[in-house]
Amino acid sequence: STALICPPRFQTVYFTSISMLASIARRTVAQTARRSFSSSAAALPELSYDYSALEPVISAEIMEIHHSKHHNTYVTNYNAAIETYADAEARGDVAAMIALQSAIKFNGGGHVNHTLFWKNLAPSSCERTGPPTGDLADAINEAFGSFDEFKAKFNAQTAAVQGSGWGWLGYNKESGKVQIATLSNQDPLSTTGLVPLIGVDVWEHAYYLQYKNVRPDYLNAIWDVIDIETAAERLAAAKA
Numbered sequence: 001s002t003a004l005i006c007p008p009r010f011q012t013v014y015f016t017s018i019s020m021l022a023s024i025a026r027r028t029v030a031q032t033a034r035r036s037f038s039s040s041a042a043a044l045p046e047l048s049y050d051y052s053a054l055e056p057v058i059s060a061e062i063m064e065i066h067h068s069k070h071h072n073t074y075v076t077n078y079n080a081a082i083e084t085y086a087d088a089e090a091r092g093d094v095a096a097m098i099a100l101q102s103a104i105k106f107n108g109g110g111h112v113n114h115t116l117f118w119k120n121l122a123p124s125s126c127e128r129t130g131p132p133t134g135d136l137a138d139a140i141n142e143a144f145g146s147f148d149e150f151k152a153k154f155n156a157q158t159a160a161v162q163g164s165g166w167g168w169l170g171y172n173k174e175s176g177k178v179q180i181a182t183l184s185n186q187d188p189l190s191t192t193g194l195v196p197l198i199g200v201d202v203w204e205h206a207y208y209l210q211y212k213n214v215r216p217d218y219l220n221a222i223w224d225v226i227d228i229e230t231a232a233e234r235l236a237a238a239k240a
Contacts, residue, residue: 041079042111043073045118053123057225059210067118070205074186076111081107094124109186116199122227129228135195135239136232139171139178154180154200155219164203167219169231169240170194178235195238197231 044189047067052060088096122128131147132140144150150169157180165184172179172194181192189196200222202237207218 024045037192041082042108044068044075045115045211047118049121049123054121054225057124057221058207062209063207064208065209066201066205067114071111071114074107074114078107078111095239106186111189112188112190113186113201115200116196117201119230120198120200120227121225122230124224126227128230129224129226132228132232134232136228136235139235140169143178150180151223155216157182158200158202159216159219163203164223167200167202168194168196169198170196171235173238195234197234197238 021085039147044067050060051063051067054063081100085097085100085104088100094191131137137147140150141148144153154167154169161167161182161184163183163184163189166189168183168189169178169193170181170189171177176194178197181189181194183189183192189199200219202215202219207215211218211221
């Protein structure tokens with residue numbers, strides 16, 4: 001019997017059509033990924049207080065540079081990394097996706113940490129600052145003895161962070177207790193399984209213009225502008 005052979009022209013048109021459809025599908029997936037990214041892009045949060053509101057503890061100059069420059073850079077770089085990741089995912093480029101993980105973690109962590117940090121701060125004249133009360137006070141007293149003992153331990157551990165990083169008071173859902181943790185660079189506290197209650201930035205850009213290289217002085221002073229009510233609200237939400 002004679003084998004059925006498709007005409008060459010038909011083969012060319014057929015495979016060209018398949019190639020075109022695949023190309024269209026890839027473009028559609030990429031466009032969908034970009035639209036999804038656009039709707040979920042990070043944004044620099046507005047502060048609920050003026051840059052000068054935390055003086056003399058933190059100068060207006062530091063606050064402006066820290067918020068409008070440093071935090072904004074994390075947001076910009078995170079969005080760029082996520083958009084590139086979405087394109088790589090649409091192409092099925094696993095190697096590119098893996099290569100972007102460090103940029104996403106660093107810049108995304110910077111955005112998450114700073115967003116928490118700004119809400120951790122309030123003018124010293126505000127009723128939201130000062131020693132804790134209620135459940136937060138009880139949790140701190142149980143874990144550390146007193147609020148003053150907690151601050152001393154927190155400051156000592158956070159001052160000892162090598163290079164750049166953060167000091168945190170977190171809530172451990174498994175143990176039902178609060179604990180101190182320090183992390184390098186912009187690693188978010190959530191990566192440890194703890195719920196962030198209070199975070200203090202000890203990257204030099206957070207204090208150097210005012211406190212130079214004396215990190216302990218910055219840590220001692222910052223408690224005057226810590227919004228303790230925000231910490232209490234976070235604890236209540238974590239226990240709910």
